[in-house]
Amino acid sequence: MNNHGRSQSAYTEFTCADILELPHLAGVRLRAGEAGLHHPVTHANVMEVPDISDWAQAGEFLMTTGYPFRDDPAMLAGMIPKLVKKGVAALGIKTKRFMAEIPEDAIELAEKHGFPIFELPPHTVFSEVQRETMERVLAQETGMLTVLNHHVQQLSQLMLEGKPLDEFIARLEDIMQRPVALFDDGGRLYASEMTAGLENIYGVKPSGQWQEIQRGKLAGTTVVHGDLSIRATPIYANGMEHFAVLITADSPAPHTKLDILLLERVGVLIGMELAAIRMREEIESKYLDQFLLDWLLGRVPTEKDIRMRAEACGLSLPDPEPLFVILARPLGSRPSRGRFKQAVMHLRSLDGSKNARVHHGDIQGVVIRDELVFIAAGSDAESAVRRVWEELALLFANPDDPSFSLCTGSGAPSLEQVQDSYQEAVKVAMISEITGMGQTYVTMEQLGIYRLLYLLSDEEEAYRFRDLYIMPLTVYDDRHGASLLLTARTYLEHNLNAKKTAAALFTHYNTIMHRLERIEELLQISFDRADDRLQLELAMKLYAMQAKFNENDAL
Structure with missing residues (x-):
């Protein structure tokens, strides 16, 4: 077998072709399987039982006098596929004593499988063939180990350098x-x-x-x-x-x-x-995470400071394109924080095959408050979103990964204003989650009436409007251990379908109907009137929105 042009050519395996060169086998004939002469031989064995295929091992050169097939030579052909499957290197048959000649059907089948069959001369002594074979195998394995150690030393030296x-x-x-x-x-x-x-x-x-x-x-x-x-x-x-x-x-x-x-x-x-490499990258990544976190939360006051810390982290910031902060809100099951961190590490591995130490600034990712956040450069929001989508398609390519809604802040014309884009992206994500929006791409402008609710959410009048509808229900729920607020929200979410509401809350239909009557009585409204439903739903959206903002502020 050739050596594929290796720089170290001292080693060649002992193969079926070398069997033809064994001194004790002078006069041996190859009867079939020339295509398999490159098969490596690891040891020689004698086969004198009909079920040898159950015990044969890969790399064996099996020899037989034909004794197991003396009464039924056709058995030999049936055994060849089994030997091939086992990975046996070749078969040697000593003819004349128990088998006058090798059956033609066996030769044809061996030729088809590329399985070498040798006709051994009558004077063959199997123990001598085994000795000569193992001497050659051991000598060549010693040469192989020498070459192997040489290569390993060469490669180890590269690592040490x-x-x-x-x-x-x-x-x-x-x-x-x-x-x-x-x-x-x-x-x-x-x-x-x-x-x-x-x-x-x-x-x-x-x-x-x-x-x-x-x-x-x-x-x-x-x-x-x-x-x-x-x-x-x-x-x-x-x-x-x-x-x-x-x-x-x-x-x-x-x-x-x-x-x-x-x-x-x-x-x-x-x-x-x-x-x-991983240990070094984890340390570098912690510094980069801290910088991005400080930047997005407004803890780095000037553009000069931002650029100086970015450079220290190996980050090249784009110029002069605006930067957009995009929060990837999962739709459906939420990946773990660890999964998000893994995605960020993968994003940072761009051009990793060249061991690059400088990250390109067109798109960066970081995990903040268990949310996956991107900073992307673009001439407009759509181009920035497109870049993030391309990355998400690579980062979350498994069938069980969730889809995302990209909640996008306004473009920041300067590095100091990136924090404003982040705050807006967070608010867009909160509002879209509260209102159940599932669009793939959401901006503040696309929130419609909910944008107005957000602007009003901190107004004193908005609090009074909210409490007019929410307080009676929460007070009643606290005093009686009831669920009127939950029932009202679920009823509205299911388009006034009491049966679906009952199923969603795992509650009896009659209980739901009783709760709805109590809600109408407490709030002095009717679910049949569109204006009443609208005001109650707006109050609930304000309530959920303010609760979400308070929760975020607490973090």
Whole structure:
């Protein structure tokens, strides 16, 4: 078997082709399976029982006198697919004594499977073949370990010198003479500039299968498209946490034993380096989080201070485009804070394959009060929102991830006014959540009448209007342990449908009807009158809005 042009060529595996060169097997004939002569041989064994396929191991060169098939030579053909499935390297048959010749159907089947069958000369002594085979195997494995240690030392030296992972991957690619790439758990690609072969494979990957590979759920050789295949080697930190996956193309030739051992060894080195990178990035990310938090909350007073702290964090702020603060409000189930943090880390990994230390300022993300917040540059709100949508599509691509409503503040023409855009985005998110708005993109201008309610929410007259409708219900609920306020809100939300209200509150229909009568009596209204319903609903929106603002102020 050739060596794929490796820089260290001392090692070649013992293969089926080498069987033809064993001194004791002078006169051996290859009867079938020439296509499988590259199969590596790890040991030799003797087969003299009919159920040998149950005990055979991958890489074995099996030998037999034909004794198990003396009465039924057709059994041999039936056994060949089983041996192929087991990964047996080849079969040697000593003819003349128990089997006059190898059956043609067995030869045809072996040829079809690329499974080598050797006709051994009558003088063959199996123990001598085993001895010669194992001597060659052990000698070549010793050579393999020498080459392996040399490669590992070379790659370890790169790590000790502090070389970037891209350079490490490029050197590994040069050693293995096949495309190599590394994906970390943040989705960053580390690869050499010459890895065009793997890029072609990436372009045709099935997305579901690729996600499984990236998460380390698929290891070993995996077919990704047609006859193209890769080998996925999971990378772990401390032997437990999945960090990344090392991808190597199964071309221009299949992976050898040396390749697989090398990948296992370098996987440890890569895991250590990724752990160090992650620790450094987590520290840098904390400083960046604190800066963005201080900036958005107005704790950095001047543009000069903002730019100075941004530069210290490796952040290049855009100029002169306005900046928009956009709060991504989940619709449906809310991801955990940890999931949001993971999304922010992924966003910051742009150009990570080049280990860039300066982040581009067009879009930044941070988690504030368990909310995912973006700062995006754009000529207008729509262009900024479009950029955020593109990022969200990548950050939350799993089927079980939620959709979002992007609550957008007004564009900030200066860095000091970004805090105002943030405050407006928070208010838009609160109002849209309270009112049940589910549009993908919401601004203060799109809130309609609810924008007016927000402007009135702090007015004394608004408090009196709210209390006129809310206080009688809350007082009654407190005194009697009732749920009139909840019932009124649910009844209005279900378009005055008492049956749906009862189902939503898990309450008997008659109880709901009794509560509605009590509400009309206390408030001196009728649910049949549109004006009464409107005033009650406005009061409830004001009540919910003010409660939400108070809750936010407390945080």
